[in-house]
Amino acid sequence: xxxxxxxxxxxxxxxxxxxxxxxxxxxxxxxxxxxxxxxxxxxxxxxxxxxxxxxxxxxxxxxxxxxxxxxxxxxxxxxxxxxxxxxxxxxxxxxxxxxxxxxxxxxxxxxxxxxxxxxxxxxxxxxxxxxxxxxxxxxxxxxxxxxxxxxxxxxxxxxxxxxxxxxxxxxxxxxxxxxxxxxxxxxxxxxxxxxxxxxxxxxxxxxxxxxxxxxxxxxxxxxxxxxxxxxxxxxxxxxxxxxxxxxxxxxxxxxxxxxxxxxxxxxxxxxxxxxxxxxxxxxxxxxxxxxxxxxxxxxxxxxxxxxxxxxxxxxxxxxxxxxxxxxxxxxxxxxxxxx
Numbered sequence: 001x002x003x004x005x006x007x008x009x010x011x012x013x014x015x016x017x018x019x020x021x022x023x024x025x026x027x028x029x030x031x032x033x034x035x036x037x038x039x040x041x042x043x044x045x046x047x048x049x050x051x052x053x054x055x056x057x058x059x060x061x062x063x064x065x066x067x068x069x070x071x072x073x074x075x076x077x078x079x080x081x082x083x084x085x086x087x088x089x090x091x092x093x094x095x096x097x098x099x100x101x102x103x104x105x106x107x108x109x110x111x112x113x114x115x116x117x118x119x120x121x122x123x124x125x126x127x128x129x130x131x132x133x134x135x136x137x138x139x140x141x142x143x144x145x146x147x148x149x150x151x152x153x154x155x156x157x158x159x160x161x162x163x164x165x166x167x168x169x170x171x172x173x174x175x176x177x178x179x180x181x182x183x184x185x186x187x188x189x190x191x192x193x194x195x196x197x198x199x200x201x202x203x204x205x206x207x208x209x210x211x212x213x214x215x216x217x218x219x220x221x222x223x224x225x226x227x228x229x230x231x232x233x234x235x236x237x238x239x240x241x242x243x244x245x246x247x248x249x250x251x252x253x254x255x256x257x258x259x260x261x262x263x264x265x266x267x268x269x270x271x272x273x274x275x276x277x278x279x280x281x282x283x284x285x286x287x288x289x290x291x292x293x294x295x296x297x298x299x300x301x302x303x304x305x306x307x308x309x310x311x312x313x314x315x316x317x318x319x320x321x322x323x324x325x326x327x328x329x330x331x332x333x334x335x336x337x338x339x
Contacts, residue, residue: 026059033068041072041106049110062115069111070120073103077128081136092136093143097167100125126174137177141184144168144207148192151199161203169210178215185211187266189223193230194258194306225264233258240289248285255282259290259300268303273326276333279309 004013032052040048056065080095103121111117129136147165152158175181192198205227212220237256240246249255275283283302290300307326311333312319324332 021059025055026061029056029059029061029064033064037065037068038072041069042076044102044106046106046109049106053111053115066116066120069117070124073121073124074127076103077124078131081128081131084132084135089135089139092139093168093171096125096129096136096171097164100167100170122174125171129171129174130176134177134180136171137175137180138184140168140171140175141181141188144185145188145192148188148204148207149197149199151203153199158200158203161200162206165203165207165210169214172211173214178219182219186223186226189226190266193226195308222264225261229260229264230258233260236290239293240286243289245285245289249282251281253278253282255286257286260303262301268306270301270303270305273304273330276330278333279329 001013001017004010004016008016037052040052053062053065056062077096077099080099081092104118107117107121144165147154147161147168152161155161155164172178172181189204192204198204208220208223208227211223236259240249240257287300290298304326307329309324309326309329311322311324311329313322313332314320322332
């Protein structure tokens, strides 16, 4: 351009620059992308990529660059997802989140928000995430389960937990098997609520709200019903504690029951058992209280496999508290009668 303006007629500028673009860019763009583009992306050289995109745009090569970026992103995303091993699966969600963050930075720094590069990246990520059918959906639900249990201890603060959940939702949008995610998430949420393993109820509700915003009220109706049952059970136990039946229940120790609406929770099957005298009075007292409130309009079915018992035991080395399941408690209590 400088030489044209210095030595030639200014009217020839467009023609001369066009020839240079054709011979130095257009004819070699395919080779440049084939031989060097991937290395630039892998090295995160956003300035060079931005320069390449600008040059390509001068010869109508943006679509060619976009295709190359999409193919490279798809290959790298597949490499993250495709390897099947227990150790790799433990890191899969973290690896996908790291991949997404790195490539989002490339798109923003090198190509900007225009040009369709962000859409190409989403397509590549969606293709890769669904390459293993239902497994990523299961692993994503398990990842959220671990995050909900650890909370801020895992990532640093409540604000950072919220940020991680937002990034998780980006992956969730890519998953086709959303019903598989919902099944695992529902099962894990039930355990967290019933066993009081959640680090924050507010964070739990925030996640359900995000899922509702993404998939609609029908998708989260049962999840919201689980929270309603937990709140209603607290009120029910307060009424039970204030009733005459509470004294009978206290004979064997402290007793707490959670009443679940079967349609909201995962299906449970509990074999019939004979409760020992240490546990039977509390169950009978609660049944009498509950039937007195609802009569025959509702039927209680005890899910023994969900029970948790805290036993106080005396050993030669001293007194201990044992947190055990119902079936473990039944076996341990037999030692009292054997003695």
